[in-house]
Amino acid sequence: MADSNDDNLKTSGEPLPREFFERSPELVAPDLLGCLLVSTAHGKIASGIIVETEAYLGSHDPGSHAATKGITARNATMYGPPGTTYVYFTYGNHYMLNLVCEPNGIAGAVLLRALEPVDGIDVMTARRKGRPLAELTNGPGKLAQALGIDSSDNGVALGSGRLQVYDGGHRAGGRVVRTGRVGLSAGHELLLRHHYENDPYVSRGRTGPPSAARRRTRTPGSGGSIE
DNA sequence: GACGTGATTGTA
DNA sequence: ACAATCACGTCC
Numbered sequence: 001m002a003d004s005n006d007d008n009l010k011t012s013g014e015p016l017p018r019e020f021f022e023r024s025p026e027l028v029a030p031d032l033l034g035c036l037l038v039s040t041a042h043g044k045i046a047s048g049i050i051v052e053t054e055a056y057l058g059s060h061d062p063g064s065h066a067a068t069k070g071i072t073a074r075n076a077t078m079y080g081p082p083g084t085t086y087v088y089f090t091y092g093n094h095y096m097l098n099l100v101c102e103p104n105g106i107a108g109a110v111l112l113r114a115l116e117p118v119d120g121i122d123v124m125t126a127r128r129k130g131r132p133l134a135e136l137t138n139g140p141g142k143l144a145q146a147l148g149i150d151s152s153d154n155g156v157a158l159g160s161g162r163l164q165v166y167d168g169g170h171r172a173g174g175r176v177v178r179t180g181r182v183g184l185s186a187g188h189e190l191l192l193r194h195h196y197e198n199d200p201y202v203s204r205g206r207t208g209p210p211s212a213a214r215r216r217t218r219t220p221g222s223g224g225s226i227e
Numbered sequence: 228g229a230c231g232t233g234a235t236t237g238t239a
Numbered sequence: 240a241c242a243a244t245c246a247c248g249t250c251c
Contacts, residue, residue: 088246090232091248141248
């Protein structure tokens with residue numbers, strides 16, 4: 001290939017088997033830390049070591065898309081077979097990449113929130129419009145953008161599409177900490193976020209709950225009454 | 228700290 | 240039909 005993009009690729013370990021994902025997201029989320037996520041979207045390799053994850057459970061998790069609602073058009077893949085990807089679009093701008101857990105028919109997934117860039121840094125930098133290395137993949141929307149992920153990846157089994165995850169094992173000396181999940185108005189108090197301590201590629205997250213429910217900014221017309 | 232952006236969802 | 244919400248990122 002004319003691409004210089006596929007020299008010296010790092011594939012630390014075997015692809016994670018389906019059984020790895022066929023259990024609670026609460027167990028899968030910390031085990032994904034240290035594994036390698038690889039994208040081949042648009043014919044370009046881009047990869048990184050997973051350094052931050054969040055678990056999303058089923059109907060009893062108020063922060064989950066599967067909270068009490070049952071199956072909807074959006075969350076259907078969360079109920080699908082383990083080892084597939086759940087990708088959804090939010091805030092009008094961002095794709096979020098999750099890996100589906102639990103046996104087929106039971107909702108559960110792990111959100112990938114941050115990576116340490118490994119291969120294809122030039123590709124990721126271009127997709128991220130020249131941002132510095134530490135800001136290529138330090139957030140869920142950022143990593144999806146860096147890896148070229150979009151809604152066409154939703155519901156696809158790992159290894160059969162553009163994405164794969166390889167076992168990597170934990171980093172030497174990388175201590176894992178659990179904190180509250182980021183950006184939720186409900187369920188943020190549950191300690192379901194996992195990341196390496198003092199890791200430069202972890203998202204900063206947000207401090208505290210998102211200032212109540214953010215109100216849509218209204219533009220009162222001139223002379224209009226405000227309620 | 229505030230605003231963009233558009234799909235999704237509950238409510239009417 | 241409508242309007243609020245939203246697992247965020249960017250610039251002020």
